[in-house]
Amino acid sequence: AGGVEIEDVTCTFTTKHSRTTAVDGVSMRIEPGEFVSILGPSGCGKSTLLKMIAGLVRPTTGTVRLLGAEVRGPQRRIGFAFQRAALLEWRGARKNILLQAEMRGMDKAAAARKADELIEMTGLKGFEDALPHELSGGMQQRVALCRALLHEPPVLLLDEPFGALDALTRENLNTELHRIWRETGTTVVLVTHSIAEAIYLGTRVEVMSPRPGRVVETLPVDLPRERE
Ligand code: ADP
Numbered sequence: 575a576g577g578v579e580i581e582d583v584t585c586t587f588t589t590k591h592s593r594t595t596a597v598d599g600v601s602m603r604i605e606p607g608e609f610v611s612i613l614g615p616s617g618c619g620k621s622t623l624l625k626m627i628a629g630l631v632r633p634t635t636g637t638v639r640l641l642g643a644e645v646r647g648p649q650r651r652i653g654f655a656f657q658r659a660a661l662l663e664w665r666g667a668r669k670n671i672l673l674q675a676e677m678r679g680m681d682k683a684a685a686a687r688k689a690d691e692l693i694e695m696t697g698l699k700g701f702e703d704a705l706p707h708e709l710s711g712g713m714q715q716r717v718a719l720c721r722a723l724l725h726e727p728p729v730l731l732l733d734e735p736f737g738a739l740d741a742l743t744r745e746n747l748n749t750e751l752h753r754i755w756r757e758t759g760t761t762v763v764l765v766t767h768s769i770a771e772a773i774y775l776g777t778r779v780e781v782m783s784p785r786p787g788r789v790v791e792t793l794p795v796d797l798p799r800e801r802e
C-alpha cells in the first residue's frame with residue numbers, strides 16, 4: 575500500500591472579491607514506495623495539491639484516492655511536515671513528537687518505542703528534553719519529521735520542509751531524508767522550488783507551472799540511488 579491517484583483535479587478558491595484557480599487539471603499516479611518531487615515556482619499550487627492529498631482541502635472537481643479509497647476528509651494514514659516546524663514551545667522534543675500519539679490515541683508504550691527509534695534515526699539523541707527554542711532550525715525540523723513519522727504513515731507529505739534553513743543544514747537533512755525514505759519504505763511526496771533538491775531526492779520529478787497550476791512535465795530521474 576501507499577499509492578496515491580490524482581485524477582483530473584482542479585481547485586478554485588472563491589472569496590468575496592476574487593477567484594483563484596490554484597490547481598487546474600492535474601493527474602498523477604504515485605506508486606507505493608516512490609519518492610515524487612513536485613517542483614515549481616511560488617504560487618503554482620504545490621501546497622494546495624498536497625493539502626488535497628491529505629484531505630485538508632477538497633478538490634473543486636476531480637478525485638484523489640489514497641491507498642485505493644477516495645479522500646473525503648483529513649487522512650490518518652498520512653504524515654505531514656511543513657516549512658515551519660510548528661512545535662509547541664513549552665514541550666520538549668520528545669514530547670512534541672509524542673503529541674502525534676496523543677492526538678491519534680496510539681498505544682502509549684508502542685508510541686514511546688517508535689519515538690525513541692526515530693530520535694535515534696534522526697540524530698536527536700541527547701536532545702529529548704530540549705525545548706524548541708533551545709534547538710537549531712535543523713534540529714527543530716528533525717523533530718517535526720519524527721512527529722510526522724510517529725504513526726508510521728504509508729505516505730509522507732513534505733511541503734518545503736527545509737526551505738527556511740541554511741544551505742549546509744538543508745543538504746544534511748536532505749541526505750537524512752533520503753536515508754529515512756530508504757529505510758522505512760514510505761511513499762514520499764516532496765514539494766520544493768529547488769531543482770537540485772527535486773532531482774537529488776526524487777525518483778520522479780513533476781514540474782508545475784503557475785496561473786493556473788498545471789503539471790507541464792514529468793521527468794524520470796535515472797541517477798544512481800546510492801549516495802554513501
Ligand atoms: P505554492 O505552494 O506552489 O506556492 P499554493 O498552493 O500555496 O502554491 O497557492 C496557489 C494559489 O492559490 C496562490 O495564488 C494562492 O494565493 C492561492 N491560494 C492558496 N490557498 C488559498 C486559500 N485558502 N484561499 C484563497 N487562495 C488561496
Ligand code: ADP
Nearest residue numbers: 697708709710711712713714742743744746747
Ligand atoms: P545540521 O542539520 O547540518 O546537522 P544543525 O544546526 O541542525 O545542523 O545541528 C548541527 C549539530 O549541532 C547537531 O548535529 C547537534 O549535534 C548540534 N546542535 C544543534 N543544536 C544544538 C543545540 N541546541 N545545543 C547543542 N548542540 C546542538
